[in-house]
Amino acid sequence: MLSKTLSKTTQGAELQELIQMAESAVDEGADTNADGRNQEHLDAIDQSRQPYLLAVGTRNSGIHAYFIILDKRALPCKSTSALGAFDELFKTHFVFVIGFGIDPDYQIDIINELDFANAIYGITQVAGLHNNSKAFLFRDVGRAVHMPAHITEKVVELFRSKSEFTFLASIQQKSSTSGVIFSIHESEHSYFELESSGLREEIRYHYRYKGKPRSESFPYRLADGQWHKIALSISATHLLLHVDCNRIYERVIDPPQMDLTLGSGVWLGQHSHKHGLFKGTIQDVKFIFAPNGYITQCPNLNRTCPTCSDFLSLVQGIMDLQELLAKMTLKLNYAESRLTQLEACRCERTCSANGVVYRDKELWVEPENCRNCGCMNGVVECRRIFCLPANCSEDSLSVHVEGTCCKKCRPKCTYMAQTLSEGQRVLTKRCTECKNGMMVRVTENCPELNCTLKEQILPDNRCCNICKGYDFCSEGLICGENSECKNRNTRAECECKSGFASIHGDSTYCEDIDECATQMHYCQANTACVNLPGSHRCECLPGFIRVDDYSCTEHDECASGQSSCDDNAICTNTIRGHLCSCKPGYVGNGSICTAFCEEGCRSGGTCVSPNTCVCPSGFTGLHCETDIDECAEVLIQCHIHSRCVNLPGWYHCECRNGFHDNGSYLIDGSSCIDIDECATQTHTCWNDSVCVNLPGGFDCMCTSGPACSGDCLYEEGLKHNGQEWNHRLDRCSLCSCKDGRTFCRRRECHCADPEADLFCCPECDSRKSSQCLHQSGHILYRSRDSWIYSCQQCRCLDGKVDCWPLACPVLACKYSALVEGECCPHCVTDPCLADNIANDIRQTCQDPAGITRLSSATWPMPGSPCTTCKCKNGSVCCSVELDCLQNN
Numbered sequence: 001m002l003s004k005t006l007s008k009t010t011q012g013a014e015l016q017e018l019i020q021m022a023e024s025a026v027d028e029g030a031d032t033n034a035d036g037r038n039q040e041h042l043d044a045i046d047q048s049r050q051p052y053l054l055a056v057g058t059r060n061s062g063i064h065a066y067f068i069i070l071d072k073r074a075l076p077c078k079s080t081s082a083l084g085a086f087d088e089l090f091k092t093h094f095v096f097v098i099g100f101g102i103d104p105d106y107q108i109d110i111i112n113e114l115d116f117a118n119a120i121y122g123i124t125q126v127a128g129l130h131n132n133s134k135a136f137l138f139r140d141v142g143r144a145v146h147m148p149a150h151i152t153e154k155v156v157e158l159f160r161s162k163s164e165f166t167f168l169a170s171i172q173q174k175s176s177t178s179g180v181i182f183s184i185h186e187s188e189h190s191y192f193e194l195e196s197s198g199l200r201e202e203i204r205y206h207y208r209y210k211g212k213p214r215s216e217s218f219p220y221r222l223a224d225g226q227w228h229k230i231a232l233s234i235s236a237t238h239l240l241l242h243v244d245c246n247r248i249y250e251r252v253i254d255p256p257q258m259d260l261t262l263g264s265g266v267w268l269g270q271h272s273h274k275h276g277l278f279k280g281t282i283q284d285v286k287f288i289f290a291p292n293g294y295i296t297q298c299p300n301l302n303r304t305c306p307t308c309s310d311f312l313s314l315v316q317g318i319m320d321l322q323e324l325l326a327k328m329t330l331k332l333n334y335a336e337s338r339l340t341q342l343e344a345c346r347c348e349r350t351c352s353a354n355g356v357v358y359r360d361k362e363l364w365v366e367p368e369n370c371r372n373c374g375c376m377n378g379v380v381e382c383r384r385i386f387c388l389p390a391n392c393s394e395d396s397l398s399v400h401v402e403g404t405c406c407k408k409c410r411p412k413c414t415y416m417a418q419t420l421s422e423g424q425r426v427l428t429k430r431c432t433e434c435k436n437g438m439m440v441r442v443t444e445n446c447p448e449l450n451c452t453l454k455e456q457i458l459p460d461n462r463c464c465n466i467c468k469g470y471d472f473c474s475e476g477l478i479c480g481e482n483s484e485c486k487n488r489n490t491r492a493e494c495e496c497k498s499g500f501a502s503i504h505g506d507s508t509y510c511e512d513i514d515e516c517a518t519q520m521h522y523c524q525a526n527t528a529c530v531n532l533p534g535s536h537r538c539e540c541l542p543g544f545i546r547v548d549d550y551s552c553t554e555h556d557e558c559a560s561g562q563s564s565c566d567d568n569a570i571c572t573n574t575i576r577g578h579l580c581s582c583k584p585g586y587v588g589n590g591s592i593c594t595a596f597c598e599e600g601c602r603s604g605g606t607c608v609s610p611n612t613c614v615c616p617s618g619f620t621g622l623h624c625e626t627d628i629d630e631c632a633e634v635l636i637q638c639h640i641h642s643r644c645v646n647l648p649g650w651y652h653c654e655c656r657n658g659f660h661d662n663g664s665y666l667i668d669g670s671s672c673i674d675i676d677e678c679a680t681q682t683h684t685c686w687n688d689s690v691c692v693n694l695p696g697g698f699d700c701m702c703t704s705g706p707a708c709s710g711d712c713l714y715e716e717g718l719k720h721n722g723q724e725w726n727h728r729l730d731r732c733s734l735c736s737c738k739d740g741r742t743f744c745r746r747r748e749c750h751c752a753d754p755e756a757d758l759f760c761c762p763e764c765d766s767r768k769s770s771q772c773l774h775q776s777g778h779i780l781y782r783s784r785d786s787w788i789y790s791c792q793q794c795r796c797l798d799g800k801v802d803c804w805p806l807a808c809p810v811l812a813c814k815y816s817a818l819v820e821g822e823c824c825p826h827c828v829t830d831p832c833l834a835d836n837i838a839n840d841i842r843q844t845c846q847d848p849a850g851i852t853r854l855s856s857a858t859w860p861m862p863g864s865p866c867t868t869c870k871c872k873n874g875s876v877c878c879s880v881e882l883d884c885l886q887n888n
Helices: 013-024 034-044 082-099 110-116 149-161 308-342 882-887
Strands: 002-006 052-057 063-070 073-076 107-109 123-126 135-138 164-173 178-186 189-197 202-209 212-219 227-235 238-243 246-252 265-268 280-288 351-353 356-358 363-366 371-376 379-384 396-399 408-415 418-421 425-427 431-435 438-441 483-487 492-496 500-503 506-512 527-532 535-540 569-573 578-582 586-588 593-595 606-609 612-614 642-647 650-655 659-661 672-674 689-694 697-702 712-714 717-719 724-726 733-738 741-746 786-789 792-797 800-805 815-817 826-828 858-861 864-872 875-880
Touching: 052 082, 063 082, 107 110, 107 149, 110 265, 110 280, 149 265, 164 178, 164 189, 178 280, 202 238, 202 800, 212 246, 212 800, 246 650, 351 379, 396 418, 408 431, 408 438, 418 425, 483 506, 492 500, 578 586, 650 659, 712 733, 712 741
Parallel strands: none
Antiparallel strands: 002 052, 052 063, 063 073, 107 280, 123 135, 135 280, 164 227, 164 280, 178 189, 178 265, 189 202, 202 212, 227 238, 238 246, 351 356, 363 371, 371 379, 396 408, 408 418, 425 431, 431 438, 483 492, 492 506, 500 506, 527 535, 569 578, 586 593, 606 612, 642 650, 659 672, 689 697, 712 717, 724 733, 733 741, 786 792, 792 800, 815 826, 858 864, 864 875
């Protein structure tokens, strides 16, 4: 007899059923010639498939041998029992898929396919991360690297027939650039697109779910000029992202749409002809349509279950957390007892000003701010010192004199229709100064300026030029408390703060604007406006209660019990009635609130009861929102040459400074080896000093002479200690020498500076050549302009477009739906209209036959073959398939 079972992960009753099938498979007329039958079966196999079990025997109790069929070969099992044979089958399946590689029919080497089809226009072959495969430099703008029709057809067919895949690539992206690594899309519909944004330092995965766009963003910097290996694995709703063989992110997402159309375009290093152009080198681009495809890139990650040591470390971590919780409980109890004692105290309202505490109704003078102040019921109230008009004569001018609050009369000068006060200067052929009402020639030695003549300006009432951008306020211009110094082009002047106005047109001292008296407030009915320094507040009239910051109401439906709110809702009184909102842990419209996980379970957690989530490994918290810091909790131990770096739900042992990985990327960081700066000539020793390699660094030893000066060796030249210079290969970087070491950093961008380097600061560029073309090809945008396209926020920088997923608000409702043409979902009350529902197995439905159906179960409507019904949390939702109606 022959019995065949496809290998799959089974457990419990399913495993027992498979074993019984193998033991009871009987063909009473079976030929007892096992070898001949085996050969006939092997010859009948027409395609490569995963290993399965073949049982041979004459009757149900006479199975005498088991074979594992692998690649048209029959491998005899060592065990003669069904259970032992299945154990060998599972091990063979694991070795076949993981150990000996993936079935060639289920993987695509994108770069090899492109090279073979000669579809590499616009890219250049260069040296890659290794020499085992070809690497290509993506640099030219006029490139078009997309798959020919026969490769596209193969990709589409694999996507249609599989529910899980892994995308692999090795990339070296130019620093601070953005671009698409790989894209499969039709028109504006992206089925699979992986993008790296150097501007926002994140990785983005774009896909579609039920015909609607979806995006996932992962904060991570790939665009740093270094080589990185990236692996994105999708298995139904499970997403796993590896970078450099480290598990960076793991999420539960909406299942991606796999039914790709033959009209889809498959692109490498770009989204289309003119958009999403990747800048850098790409190597080893593959699609693997099998489980755990990332292991082909990083074999050392072949570990799925925790060891006993891992388990004991987790137990110890839980015990430490319990001890910490007990200590915090004791501290909280002590704090509550202290608060109880304080509540019995009677406090006197005081005021604090300038480090001094004043009692209620105490008065004082602040001469530096020119005001009289007092403490009134716990609030400091100040008024400016009143100044009488100066009443100066015609040959004098009222000016501010240092050390006084009021203006004083001082002699003035008139020169070429210009009025000058005492001490002010003017430059004609010579420098003259106003002294005692007369213009007197003075001699002034102007300092040497560190700027060109074009960058120099002449300030008001001065005789010496200064450089543009000079900080006039640093000279100590006196401005009152309610005003602040502002730099203008040729002088500094005082400007009133928001909520204050100048006195008699002089902004040196400003007074509060009384919004209440000037009717510039927003207080509504049943309120009284109360002026405050720089602002105001709306106080409720006696007998009224507050609704919001600007309005009050007389009747409180919430307090009187006349509301329509659910017992598990919060009632908020309004002017025209009241509002109901469900309490935390409940969702609904307020009139009806049901227990649920209000914020959902994040990080892949599962909601098992109201406000209770079961979190995956690496996360904790009420909603699984808190990442367990394995490094801080000392749950793991990294090698001495590496340091622990916490990641969401995981950790990573990163090589310390002075060490680098030997290429094996071991989890505990033991693959980090010392960098010999002396042998690699990356040290900065100079003159008579000798480089001595140290673990994680080096030292410069002086053997003779006084030449160990702290100077730096840079590009076969000498830079002195403390010297700064422009980087030869990167004009956007500034380098400096300090104590024998060279440091380089990015220049800061100041768009207000007309001399700003637009190459280094593309966000400051307003030239036409830096404009961007909208994806539709009909609109031009300037650099720094933003717009929304296909539910993405896009921005133009230096002629390049960078787009990222549009941020949608978090909805605090039970059901939501996304309307066609909109980007963000909105709340709905009918579960049948909802797009996404977290199924609650406790809420069941009754079908027309009286059968109880669990939530998410579907069944055909009796008598209507084109109608399908589904149970959605207790509600029966039926829909009609139009294609079915047209075909019947």
